[in-house]
Amino acid sequence: MRLAKIISFVTLLLIIGCAKNINDSRCNYLLDLDIYYEVNLNLPQYNDLNFISNSVYIPNVGNGGIIIVNSGTGYLAWDAADPNHTNLPCSTLIISGLEATSGCAEQNTYSLITGQSIGVALTCSLKPYRVESNGNILVITSF
Numbered sequence: 001m002r003l004a005k006i007i008s009f010v011t012l013l014l015i016i017g018c019a020k021n022i023n024d025s026r027c028n029y030l031l032d033l034d035i036y037y038e039v040n041l042n043l044p045q046y047n048d049l050n051f052i053s054n055s056v057y058i059p060n061v062g063n064g065g066i067i068i069v070n071s072g073t074g075y076l077a078w079d080a081a082d083p084n085h086t087n088l089p090c091s092t093l094i095i096s097g098l099e100a101t102s103g104c105a106e107q108n109t110y111s112l113i114t115g116q117s118i119g120v121a122l123t124c125s126l127k128p129y130r131v132e133s134n135g136n137i138l139v140i141t142s143f
Contacts, residue, residue, distance in 0.1 A: 027124040029091075030063045030083050032142070035129055037061050039068060039138040049075070049138075055095050055112055064092040066129060066140060067100060069112045077140045078115060079127035082108050100126075 037058065039046050048054040052072040057080060059065040064081030082091040082102040093100035093110065099118060101109045109118045115126035132139045 027083060029086055029124075030079060030081055030127050033062055035062055035066070035140060035142040037066065037140040039140065041136040041138065053098055055098070057095055061140075062129070063087060063127070067093065067095060067112060068131070068138065068140065069098070071113055075131040075133060075138055076112065077129040077131045078110075078112065079129065081127075083124035083127055084108050084117075084122045 039049070039056075039058075041047075041049055046056055046068075048056055049068060049070050052070050055067055055069040057065055057067050062079040062081070064079060064087070067078045067080045069076045069078075078100075080093045080100070081087060082093060082104065085091040085102055085104050085106065085108065088104065090104040091102055093102055095112070098112045099109055100112055101107055108120070108122060110116065110126050111118055112126075115128055117125065128143070130141045130143055132141070
């Protein structure tokens with residue numbers, strides 16, 4: 001009988017310890033969209049990506065467009081929608097160097113290298129996308 005109580009107690013602890021809210025209500029402003037986009041670095045609109053620390057905004061992909069960055073060690077891609085704000089026209093991020101800022105009243109600012117907020121600690125970081133380089137072609141996909 002004592003063994004049954006111990007097993008029940010351990011099982012209860014495991015259930016409580018492993019339970020986790022998969023849908024974090026604080027980070028649910030962005031949709032999980034399937035992304036597939038190719039960037040030809042030979043095209044003039046993407047020429048800035050041939051140089052370290054430059055970034056390019058591409059509209060109409062993802063939640064608010066995507067931002068692609070040449071980090072010097074590779075390419076990074078982020079959703080251009082502020083993950084800490086409802087999806088409004090002002091929540092599309094505006095690039096300034098290696099930072100991006102929301103046009104909304106809060107003006108949330110993020111690093112385009114780490115995806116983390118700058119200044120004020122915010123709950124959600126930028127939504128990343130996978131970047132695969134194949135010669136002069138970048139393929140941007142969702143994880």
